[in-house]
Structures are given as C-alpha cells and as structure tokens.
Amino acid sequence: MQMYLEADVDTSCLSDQQVTILGYGSQGRAHALNLKDSGFNVVVGLRPDGGSWAKAEADGLTVKAPSDAVKGAAIVAFLTPDMVQKSLYQSVVDDIADGATLLFAHGFAVHFKQVEPRADLDVVLIAPKGPGGLVRRQYEQGHGVPCLVAVHQDATGDALGLALAYSAGIGGARAGVIKTTFAEETETDLFGEQAVLCGGTTELIVAGFETLVAAGYQPEVAYYEVMHELKLIVDLLHEGGLRKMHKFISDTAAWGDMISGPRVVDANSRAAMQAILTEIQDGTFARNWIAENEAGMPEFRRMMNDDLEHPIEKVGADLRGRMDWLEE
Numbered sequence: 001m002q003m004y005l006e007a008d009v010d011t012s013c014l015s016d017q018q019v020t021i022l023g024y025g026s027q028g029r030a031h032a033l034n035l036k037d038s039g040f041n042v043v044v045g046l047r048p049d050g051g052s053w054a055k056a057e058a059d060g061l062t063v064k065a066p067s068d069a070v071k072g073a074a075i076v077a078f079l080t081p082d083m084v085q086k087s088l089y090q091s092v093v094d095d096i097a098d099g100a101t102l103l104f105a106h107g108f109a110v111h112f113k114q115v116e117p118r119a120d121l122d123v124v125l126i127a128p129k130g131p132g133g134l135v136r137r138q139y140e141q142g143h144g145v146p147c148l149v150a151v152h153q154d155a156t157g158d159a160l161g162l163a164l165a166y167s168a169g170i171g172g173a174r175a176g177v178i179k180t181t182f183a184e185e186t187e188t189d190l191f192g193e194q195a196v197l198c199g200g201t202t203e204l205i206v207a208g209f210e211t212l213v214a215a216g217y218q219p220e221v222a223y224y225e226v227m228h229e230l231k232l233i234v235d236l237l238h239e240g241g242l243r244k245m246h247k248f249i250s251d252t253a254a255w256g257d258m259i260s261g262p263r264v265v266d267a268n269s270r271a272a273m274q275a276i277l278t279e280i281q282d283g284t285f286a287r288n289w290i291a292e293n294e295a296g297m298p299e300f301r302r303m304m305n306d307d308l309e310h311p312i313e314k315v316g317a318d319l320r321g322r323m324d325w326l327e328e
C-alpha cells in the first residue's frame with residue numbers, strides 16, 4: 001500500500017494554473033470551494049440553464065458554459081453524474097488544451113470506456129472516500145477526507161504530481177491519499193455500494209422490519225429496532241471498528257451478534273456477493289446501467305417508487321417528525 005501525505009505533495013505545479021470544475025453538485029461544490037480557499041484559480045463549468053449556476057456565483061466562483069470553462073485549464077475535473085460524462089466530454093473535448101489533465105472522482109466513465117480520452121491528455125482519479133458535504137466541512141475545520149489516487153494515462157509524465165496537488169487542494173492529503181488503479185477504485189466502489197453500503201444494508205433493514213411486523217409486533221417498535229438504532233452501531237464501527245462496537249454493546253448483544261450474524265449473512269449471501277462482484281468485473285452491471293439510462297430509466301423509477309412507498313417509510317417519517325433533534 002502506498003500512501004501520500006501533505007508533506008509528500010508539491011502544489012507549486014498548480015500555482016498560476018486554471019482548474020476547471022464541471023458540475024456543481026455534491027463533489028463539485030466541495031472541490032471548487034476547497035481549491036479556491038487553498039489559493040488556486042478555479043473556474044466552474046455549468047449549463048447556462050441549469051439550477052447550479054446562480055448558486056456557484058453566489059459562492060463567489062467564476063462560472064462559464066462548459067466549453068468556455070475548459071479553455072486554458074490545466075485540470076478539467078468531471079464532477080457531473082457518471083452517466084452524463086460521455087456526452088459532456090464529447091461536447092468539450094475540442095476546447096481542452098493540449099497536454100491538459102482530465103480528472104475524475106470515480107472511475108466508471110473511463111474504466112468502462114464511456115470516455116476514451118485524447119492521447120495527449122493526462123487522465124487521473126482523485127476519489128474522496130466521503131460525500132461532498134463532508135469533504136467541504138472537514139476542510140473548513142482544518143482536516144480532510146482521505147482520497148484514492150490513480151493514473152489512467154500519463155501523456156506528459158506529470159500526471160501523478162498534478163493529481164496529488166489537486167488532492168492537497170481539496171484537503172485530502174491531510175488525511176492520506178492511497179494509490180490505486182481506475183479498475184480497483186471502480187470495481188470496489190460499485191461492489192461496496194451494491195452489496196454492503198446501500199443495497200445490502202437497506203435490504204437487511206427492510207427484511208428485519210417485515211419479519212417483525214409479520215409476526216404481529218408494532219411497526220413503530222420495529223422501526224426503532226431495525227432502522228433508527230442502526231446509526232448508533234454505524235457510528236461505533238466508523239470510530240473504532242468491531243472492537244469499539246463490542247466495547248459499548250451489552251454482552252447479550254455481543255453473544256447474539258456472534259451466533260446469529262453468520263446465519264443471516266450465510267453461504268448464500270456470500271455466493272450472491274461473489275456473483276455481484278463478477279457482474280461488475282465482467283462489465284454486465286455497467287452495460288445494463290448504461291442501457292437503463294438510454295431507455296429513460298423506467299426500471300429505476302419503478303423500483304425507486306417501491307422503495308419510497310414501503311410502509312417503513314410512512315412509519316419512519318411520523319416518528320422522525322417527533323424527534324426534533326434529528327437533522328433532515
């Protein structure tokens with residue numbers, strides 16, 4: 001494992017250079033503001049009719065249409081949704097300077113060949129391991145969110161140095177920047193969100209809720225047990241791993257954890273995880289997701305609707321409304 005810290009990074013390669021951020025959502029806003037506060041020359045590229053234009057200007061940033069924004073930039077960061085990066089790249093490629101660097105926060109578009117960059121460009125990845133809001137907040141407090149760095153194409157020989165300078169500018173180097181590849185970042189990121197973080201966790205919660213409600217328990221009590229209290233456990237894991245969780249839960253909870261956890265996540269679940277990973281690695285997942293986008297996302301909307309109309313959502317909204325200390 002190779003990790004770069006602030007002391008390993010020379011940011012002088014970025015001084016007097018323009019950094020263009022395309023997109024002003026979760027990551028775009030955080031990167032643009034952090035880089036500006038670090039003293040770099042930032043230009044934001046947005047659609048003139050989009051909702052973010054006024055917001056970026058109100059934040060004190062220079063905003064231009066994407067094809068104007070990329071002109072003269074040493075780094076062009078693609079911080080739009082992954083599925084629009086292909087058409088966005090095609091619309092700005094002729095305006096990007098020779099030898100400039102394309103930067104991504106997730107490897108999907110490059111790894112799955114949605115974007116096939118010009119041969120003269122450097123192509124790098126700086127992937128913060130956290131949402132944009134946290135990237136901004138930690139930076140403002142003098143800390144940073146750790147990042148991954150990768151180089152896909154090194155046309156100039158300076159790709160890694162420039163990527164690391166950018167990671168320092170957004171605060172990531174304060175927490176450490178680990179070297180990876182586009183393939184490793186893309187495949188592990190997709191696997192994590194599908195099998196564990198988003199897909200696995202929400203399905204586990206909903207299945208637990210349905211089991212309790214079907215057995216005749218009150219939905220409100222079930223909600224507290226399987227959704228509300230999850231935060232306590234996740235915070236302990238986040239701060240101190242399995243050890244900290246075991247230190248703070250009761251012996252009864254720890255015993256139940258150890259004898260019952262492996263019955264829920266059993267050989268079948270592990271085989272399903274392996275199948276999910278294989279479909280990510282062989283491109284099946286990417287192909288299907290791109291086709292779903294091209295079809296106008298009918299399945300996405302249908303499944304999202306089912307998720308949002310589940311009874312746990314109704315119970316949860318009512319109960320959360322009574323806990324005025326919760327942040328929306």
Ligand code: NAD
Nearest residue numbers: 023024025026027028052079080081084105106130131132
């Ligand atoms: P987002 O959905 O929050 O924001 C996207 C922004 O892109 C919008 O606000 C809009 O300003 C802009 N946009 C949309 N369509 C556009 C178009 N056609 N042309 C120009 N601009 C357009 O996106 P995000 O979650 O910040 O994701 C950006 C990148 O960061 C993605 O590659 C994503 O995988 C990656 N990433 C996200 C997170 C996260 O926690 N959200 C974490 C790590 C990496």
Ligand code: MG
Nearest residue numbers: 198199202203
């Ligand atoms: Mg789900």
